[in-house]
Amino acid sequence: MNDKRKRAILSVxxxxxxxIxxxxxxxxxxxxxGMVSARHGGVSSSQSAQADGDGSQPVQEPGASSMPEDAGSSQPAPSFCPFCGEGLPSSFQWGQFxxxxxxxxxx
Structure with missing residues (x-):
């Protein structure tokens, strides 16, 4: 009986x-x-596709907007994403991803 009890305790x-x-x-x-997504989270799919191109398209500065100068100047840029709720960087502008x-x- 002692041997069965010992096996049961060891099993548990x-x-x-x-x-654990x-x-x-x-x-x-x-x-x-989480570490991998944090490292690669700042690159959107359009930026990576542009970086993989043959160089025929001009490379846009990271802080530059793809919109005309007067399009987003009337409204301040958002501080939170309306889709996921995450806080956006201070350099974020309307029209960016x-x-x-x-x-x-x-x-």
């Missing part, structure tokens, strides 16, 4: 240890994905 302890290892592993995977969700923020 082993399963608890396996559960699995939880820690999942947290490590999501932490790694949100660095978090990729949606174009228009006035």
């Amino acid at each position: 302890v082993g399963m608890v240890a396996l559960l 290892v699995c939880v820690i592993g999942v947290q490590a995977v999501f932490a790694g994905l 949100c660095p978090y969700c990729g949606e174009q923020v228009e006035a």
Whole structure:
């Protein structure tokens, strides 16, 4: 009887240890994905496609707007994305793409 009880206790302890290892592993995977997305989150798909081109198109400055000068000057740029709610950088202007969700923020 003592041997069966010892095996049952070891089995329970082993399963608890396996559960803890699995939880820690999942947290490590999501932490790694968060670091990767934070590193590559500032590049939108249109900017990466433009960077991969043959150079025939002019490269736009990061702070420059693709809109005409007078189009967005009457309204201040938003501080939060209306689609995902994330805070936007201070250099953000109307017509640019949100660095978090990729949606174009228009006035």
